[in-house]
Amino acid sequence: MASTKKAVLGPLVGAVDQGTSSTRFLVFNSKTAELLSHHQVEIKQEFPREGWVEQDPKEILQSVYECIEKTCEKLGQLNIDISNIKAIGVSNQRETTVVWDKFTGEPLYNAVVWLDLRTQSTVENLSKRIPGNNNFVKSKTGLPLSTYFSAVKLRWLLDNVRKVQKAVEENRALFGTIDSWLIWSLTGGVNGGVHCTDVTNASRTMLFNIHSLEWDKELCEFFGIPMEILPSVRSSSEIYGLMKAGALEGVPISGCLGDQSAALVGQMCFQDGQAKNTYGTGCFLLCNTGHKCVFSEHGLLTTVAYKLGRDKPAYYALEGSVAIAGAVIRWLRDNLGIIKTSEEIEKLAKEVGTSYGCYFVPAFSGLYAPYWEPSARGIICGLTQFTNKCHIAFAALEAVCFQTREILDAMNRDCGIPLSHLQVDGGMTSNKILMQLQADILYIPVVKPSMPETTALGAAMAAGAAEGVGVWSLEPEDLSAVTMERFEPQINAEESEIRYSTWKKAVMKSMGWVTTQSSESGDPSIFCSLPLGFFVVSSMVMLIGARYISGIP
Numbered sequence: 001m002a003s004t005k006k007a008v009l010g011p012l013v014g015a016v017d018q019g020t021s022s023t024r025f026l027v028f029n030s031k032t033a034e035l036l037s038h039h040q041v042e043i044k045q046e047f048p049r050e051g052w053v054e055q056d057p058k059e060i061l062q063s064v065y066e067c068i069e070k071t072c073e074k075l076g077q078l079n080i081d082i083s084n085i086k087a088i089g090v091s092n093q094r095e096t097t098v099v100w101d102k103f104t105g106e107p108l109y110n111a112v113v114w115l116d117l118r119t120q121s122t123v124e125n126l127s128k129r130i131p132g133n134n135n136f137v138k139s140k141t142g143l144p145l146s147t148y149f150s151a152v153k154l155r156w157l158l159d160n161v162r163k164v165q166k167a168v169e170e171n172r173a174l175f176g177t178i179d180s181w182l183i184w185s186l187t188g189g190v191n192g193g194v195h196c197t198d199v200t201n202a203s204r205t206m207l208f209n210i211h212s213l214e215w216d217k218e219l220c221e222f223f224g225i226p227m228e229i230l231p232s233v234r235s236s237s238e239i240y241g242l243m244k245a246g247a248l249e250g251v252p253i254s255g256c257l258g259d260q261s262a263a264l265v266g267q268m269c270f271q272d273g274q275a276k277n278t279y280g281t282g283c284f285l286l287c288n289t290g291h292k293c294v295f296s297e298h299g300l301l302t303t304v305a306y307k308l309g310r311d312k313p314a315y316y317a318l319e320g321s322v323a324i325a326g327a328v329i330r331w332l333r334d335n336l337g338i339i340k341t342s343e344e345i346e347k348l349a350k351e352v353g354t355s356y357g358c359y360f361v362p363a364f365s366g367l368y369a370p371y372w373e374p375s376a377r378g379i380i381c382g383l384t385q386f387t388n389k390c391h392i393a394f395a396a397l398e399a400v401c402f403q404t405r406e407i408l409d410a411m412n413r414d415c416g417i418p419l420s421h422l423q424v425d426g427g428m429t430s431n432k433i434l435m436q437l438q439a440d441i442l443y444i445p446v447v448k449p450s451m452p453e454t455t456a457l458g459a460a461m462a463a464g465a466a467e468g469v470g471v472w473s474l475e476p477e478d479l480s481a482v483t484m485e486r487f488e489p490q491i492n493a494e495e496s497e498i499r500y501s502t503w504k505k506a507v508m509k510s511m512g513w514v515t516t517q518s519s520e521s522g523d524p525s526i527f528c529s530l531p532l533g534f535f536v537v538s539s540m541v542m543l544i545g546a547r548y549i550s551g552i553p
Contacts, residue, residue: 142302299370320407
């Protein structure tokens with residue numbers, strides 16, 4: 001029986017999906033794209049000061065090893081031979097910045113996460129040096145100058161962390177986004193680890209020229225980044241090196257994509273004009289623009305979508321980035337305690353079926369697309385004495401949908417052809433109330449694949465298709481058909497517009513709360529715990545505290 005099963009399965013491909021909230025390892029059948037097994041580990045986020053977000057690079061690496069080992073054990077229990085795993089792809093949270101010692105393999109500071117806001121004054125100082133008539137940073141990178149991207153995080157580390165400064169002076173430092181840290185470590189680390197990244201991750205650093213597909217000397221000089229600490233830039237689909245330890249020792253790592261690019265590939269958006277929206281810690285809408293860079297006039301980013309082979313052309317995308325989506329659910333769980341698990345949010349929202357005029361703008365890290373407003377902070381407004389935790393839960397889900405509507409509107413204006421439906425993926429798409437709300441607020445159908453793990457699937461596809469591996473065909477006729485679930489709008493267009501216009505009023509009220517972070521400079525080892533969000537009450541005089549919202553007397 002077991003041998004028959006193995007024979008039917010054929011070549012398998014693994015994928016590391018290292019996100020902001022968790023790490024997973026998933027194994028797919030390369031011929032059918034079927035998910036065979038996976039394991040997941042939640043990752044701790046540290047908030048040493050208001051607006052600061054960090055993670056431990058060693059914890060991230062350990063979580064990858066743990067997920068690989070546990071998944072291989074599960075495959076063994078299914079009588080699936082792990083020697084059938086022919087390649088591994090890596091997908092990762094983008095922009096998050098790591099600097100480590102190439103001789104000891106030790107991180108020189110925690111990973112500074114993409115959500116982190118400590119670099120606001122760095123951004124303000126740098127922006128004064130960009131001529132108003134020649135924004136060479138945006139024209140070369142497709143990105144606005146923002147705390148979001150790696151270059152300013154790296155600049156902060158060089159300015160504020162003595163261990164990083166010293167390692168750079170002594171030529172011991174290596175920089176990378178999470179993909180680089182993982183690939184270097186998994187391929188041997190101090191014993192010959194490969195220091196590389198792919199074009200999609202490089203395009204999020206603000207040091208990479210998206211036209212020439214190379215690190216840009218002028219950009220590195222502008223940010224004061226020594227080029228010798230940067231990883232080599234490779235395509236998204238080629239053999240980078242071999243696993244040097246663990247159950248999959250000797251298996252090639254041959255795919256690498258930033259998580260949103262991986263989801264675009266996993267959703268098979270290979271044609272110009274195809275788009276997807278991923279609901280994870282943040283929310284990211286990408287539209288494939290083919291071989292041409294399309295620059296947005298409505299607050300979207302221009303980014304590299306993928307380059308599936310050394311000799312293959314690069315594809316580009318327009319991207320709308322929302323900082324806080326799934327993170328708002330985690331905040332309700334961890335900070336307010338109104339839910340015990342993330343899944344409970346759907347049950348609470350279902351109890352009331354409305355926010356009862358309550359609006360939640362979760363601008364914990366400022367506002368990203370289309371506003372790019374770092375001064376914004378989270379608000380909950382429209383509260384009355386009738387408001388309870390169920391209404392807050394519903395408003396949190398609506399917030400994710402309203403933010404998606406804003407970036408979809410911007411995308412439609414930039415592309416000129418409105419999307420007729422929205423392809424979605426990511427962990428939050430299992431929430432049926434969220435998906436129905438999204439269809440209602442966009443007033444177009446929302447289409448969800450029955451297998452929602454498209455980010456990992458994209459990384460697996462890139463790995464399996466790599467030259468020298470060749471177990472996954474990306475030819476259109478060979479791609480597996482995907483079963484879809486469809487959510488149609490169930491409210492009238494007028495009601496949808498009224499709710500959206502009220503949301504936009506709330507967004508305006510969230511802006512202008514803070515100036516440059518006073519906590520930016522100084523000794524980063526000093527910790528103070530301050531909340532990331534606070535409430536603004538528009539329809540009542542008193543603040544409703546977390547205990548009241550939780551229903552605790």
